[in-house]
Amino acid sequence: MSAPEDTPVGGWRNPQLEHDPARAKVRPVLSAVGRRRWWFKLKGGGDRLWRRVRYPFTRRTVLRIRGEYNPKTLARERTVVDKRPIWWLIGLTLLAVLPPLSGNTSLLSAATIFAIYASINLVWMLIIGTAGIFSLATLAVVGASAYGAAWLSIQHGLPWWGMISTGAGLGLAFGVIVALPAIRLEGFYYALLTLGLVELCRVYVVQSKVFGSATGGLYGADTYVPEALQDSDGAVLLGYAAAFVMLLAMLGLYRLVNGQRLGRLLRTAREDEAFAEAVGIGYDRARVQVFLISSVALGAIGGFYASHFKGVSPSIFSTDQLLLMLAMIVIGGIGTAEGAVVGTLIVVLLDKLLIEWGPMRLVLIGLIMLGTVLFTRGGLFGIKSQFRAWRERRKSERRAARTEKGGEVVPEEATDIHDKQAIYYRRQDKLIRDYLRTLVTDELIEEHRRKPLGQHSEALERVLNYFRRGPVPDKYAVMAIKPFEAYRVVALAGRRGVPPRLVDDRVYPTLEEAYHAVFLRRVNDLLES
Amino acid sequence: MIDGYVIVSAVTLASIYGLLAIGISIIWSSLGMLNMAFGFTFAAAGYGAWYAAQQFPDSAAAVLAGGILTGALVGALVCAVAFIPLHDKPNFTVRALIATLAISLLGTQALLAVFGPRVKALPKVFGPKTFELTEDVVITADKLGSVASSIVLLLLVLAWMKTSRRGLEIRAMMQNPEGAALVGIGVRSTAFAVMAVTGALAGLAAVLLSQTYFVSPYSGLLPLIKGLIVALAGGLGSVSGALIAACLLGFVEAATSAVLGGQYVLITQFALIIAILLVRPRGIGGLLDETRE
Structure with a gap:
């Protein structure tokens, strides 16, 4: 049974928008960086069975099948890693x-x-x-x-x-x-x-x-x-x-x-x-x-x-025959059996279907051969890997062109992080830090210098709360060299058995000054991140 | 059996092979590309000369100019299609080799489609006169003219390469392509110059050889192979080696056809080349890569 003055009045208002109204208009920019490869997945288990089937007298498996769990549904599924036998x-x-x-x-x-x-x-x-x-x-x-x-x-x-x-x-x-x-x-x-x-x-x-x-x-x-x-x-x-x-x-x-x-x-x-x-x-x-x-x-x-x-x-x-054969393996792609067979199929089909073209069909085959060697690195069967390499390059170019990251996970990294919670944690963390950065003013620092402990203004309380719940590794702390006489700022190692390291060689005569020095370091890190 | 006639035909063949081989050699050493489309350049230049002869039936200079200009044009075209897009790509040497082979395939077939399979004859550029050196050695005017004009054009090209700015750039590219690029020599413009000049050489060789053979779509194949193997035996990239090899192989060809008969020419030439290459794997004037570095 709470008092009427304690119940909230009016709807909920976003304190961040109240502080920075321009934020309402900002839409997040999704960078065009592509996504992970898509794999066709077979439902169900049974990958171990496939590993047992071998070609006779060899240790080669018939089909390379990988079993895994779907990260979202945790259902069992299989991927055909190498589809070429099919x-x-x-x-x-x-x-x-x-x-x-x-x-x-x-x-x-x-x-x-x-x-x-x-x-x-x-x-x-x-x-x-x-x-x-x-x-x-x-x-x-x-x-x-x-x-x-x-x-x-x-x-x-x-x-x-x-x-x-x-x-x-x-x-x-x-x-x-x-x-x-x-x-x-x-x-x-x-x-x-x-x-x-x-x-x-x-x-x-x-x-x-x-x-x-x-x-x-x-x-x-x-x-x-x-x-x-x-x-x-x-x-x-x-x-x-x-x-x-x-x-x-x-x-x-x-x-x-x-x-x-x-x-x-x-x-x-x-x-x-x-x-x-x-x-x-x-x-x-x-x-x-x-x-x-x-x-x-x-x-x-x-x-x-x-x-x-x-x-x-x-x-x-005849040299024409030789060049025709060369055209076959060049079009298919040098270095693969499928290139040899499919290249031959293409050239023989063109050669036999367009028989009424006369010498022009050989010109066409020559043009295809020329185009293949000018634009592809490994013929027809190299196009896939060449396209992937090109897309990877574009991805990394765009990644490099991003001006601001600020600790947030970029979308293309997000596809590589298995624990999706970490992505949202880091995104939220960045939002909070961006907001807190706007709160830090000279008055705020002065307020903390005057009174490191005790009741503070709302802004300072928000900043201090964020600092308090930071992760332990590399967290700043105060070490008493001699109580009531000498204090120093240290950074915690975050690992059991590893002592904290000294951050600088300044010695503070009172605990309050040491508290403020820690605060200044944290503010500095916040503004720099 | 080795008489004046053999020597005369050896010198004629050597001069024409020299033209072809030096072209291939210069392209290889300056651009790092094996130009298999050289035979197509040769055949196209033959047709260019034939076309010029149709337009100006009485002018020998027009026929020569038609062949040389067409050769230079086709050379530049091959450069634009095969060298310019590929020269900074991975695996350039193999891809350029295949690209020029493709040009050779489609170019020959295009010539076949445009001009038909019937061979064309060029007019006698140097007239029908003959000169008697001794009683049994008679030189026809076209042999004398072939030797003279090929030597003149070769000397002109070599002098141009020694004295002019462009020649200096080409020689720099031949010595060290990366170094040449570092000191500001444009790879592409030099490549066009190289291909045009070597195309012109092939064009002249086409006109000269067409004095005795006919112009046909496939007429470029044998000169290409002869030029390649002469350049190979002389050591790719070596002008003097190519000249020596041209003389050697010209002499072997003339002697073989006089002593054994025409069908054994390629066999003896190949035996000679394989012997040369087994002793010196990079040809007469070629250096091993380690030595060059």
Whole structure:
């Protein structure tokens, strides 16, 4: 039963607005700094189960799934950390199913060419991306073994399976020859040399009687398509199936070389070979090993090529073909298997769909290649990371451009702080400090100097209350050196067992003066923050 | 077998290869870029000369000027497209290499689309006269003219690089690009000058080679490869090395086609180059990077 004079009269009024009416018009400025990455979340637990599923005979998990608790609802949820296996599965399934189901023979043969080129590009990606050898002689190796296998098949009746294995052997032999200068030459010298080597092969093949200079290529080699199927739709279907199996084999090879020991050795120190040598990595040795493995694979592809087309023509050595292949891996992005496959898909699609454009379609492909290399750092599959890097840079630029922070949490930091209460605490703290700063005047300080203890004006009481409830670490305190004679100002350590530190070397004769000195220090810190 | 004829054709080839190789060499050392679009510059200059010959059928100077001007223009264009946007980006060397390869692809196809696949012949710039040195050595006027004009233009360019302000800037860029930029040499303007001058050299080489071969969209490929391997064997960035290598390879080409036959030319040249590069991995006049630093 309170007295009538104690009940509040009228509505609540914000004391801050009363003190500073301009505050009502101020709207907080949200800086455009972006936000955290968005992840798709699966509901429920079960991440431990996923960790148990491995590829046979390896320790690799099928899918990297991370389990966590939702910070708001505390419900169990899962994140797929690496979604690439899912995309590969969808893409390869579509590739395996769509072209045969379409029933379109020309589409099927275009898809076969795509599969062959994609296989070559995957192996080339091993040479350029993994081994870091900028070799342009890829097609030369394929063509040389295709020619060798076709010649052996025509002259000595080599069957198609013999062509593939002989092609692999020829590829190895050719690879050893091509790899010899690679040991001594550096990047660009080697690129130029291999470009010349391709032209050398072309000129030799065009002029050589043995390799069919009169007929424009070698034809009549054995093929893997059985007699019964020749010249039917079944032959095209079988061709696509064989090429697709080869593509899968080359993907496996890429994974085996790039993802296992050799690839990891080479990725250890891509920028600094001397460092790699110093820590005991046989850098050159690993590079040559990758190159030779790739040469064998290219040779096998060459043998397959010769048996698929029942022969080979000198156009495989043409510079346009080489540049087209380079366009494929550049558009996809150098250094990734998906870049090799998708780049090949794009270029082959453009090449086959726009066939009535004539040379203009190659101009278009050249323009796309030029645009890719001018504007992106890693081709199509590097765009994502390049965009993220760009956005991070913009974020930090904006963060740096913020003039005032004052202890408050900026929004982009807020996304990183797990305990959301801390954000609101700091925001409230900043509001209070901004308000208290306006209360500090000379009269207020004079009032405290006259009477450090006892009853004060409302303003001084508010300031002192804020000071009292500050955190203990680095809080100022008074230490009595000799009671009633000498006092000094110290700062508390805030940790048990750690003594307070002396702030300055002034000695105050009375407790009141020491209290006021502490007050002045705190006011100073408040005005500076 | 090595007679006067071989020597004459060796000197002719050496002078034309020298023009191409020095262009590639200067671009590499001053801009740090391997210009794979040089073949496109070459082919485009050939078409420029052909166009000039259509407009002024009687003037040899117009044909030469048409080739040289087109070459310089295309060189500047390649610079604007491939060098200017990329030169301060990460991984510049590889990206510039790929960009010039892309220009080479699309440029060749554009020439094919515009002018068609049929080859064009240029008029004989130096007339049909012949000179007899000895009884069995006969020099045709176009060989003499090729040698003379390429030597004259090379000397002009080298003198310009030695004496003029712009030449001083280019040589500074060749010695140390960062140092040159620090003392106030504009990278972009110098790049345009370098590319225009080397394009002009390629243009002259195009007109000269088109005296014996035809102008076609793909005619730039073989000169590009020859120029590249000569520059490579001479050591990228070394003018004197490029000259020595041009003489060597010109002689090998002439001797091979006289002794063994035309189809073995590239093989013997490559054997020579691989031998040179295995002994000196940076070419005849090239320095190892550590030595340069």
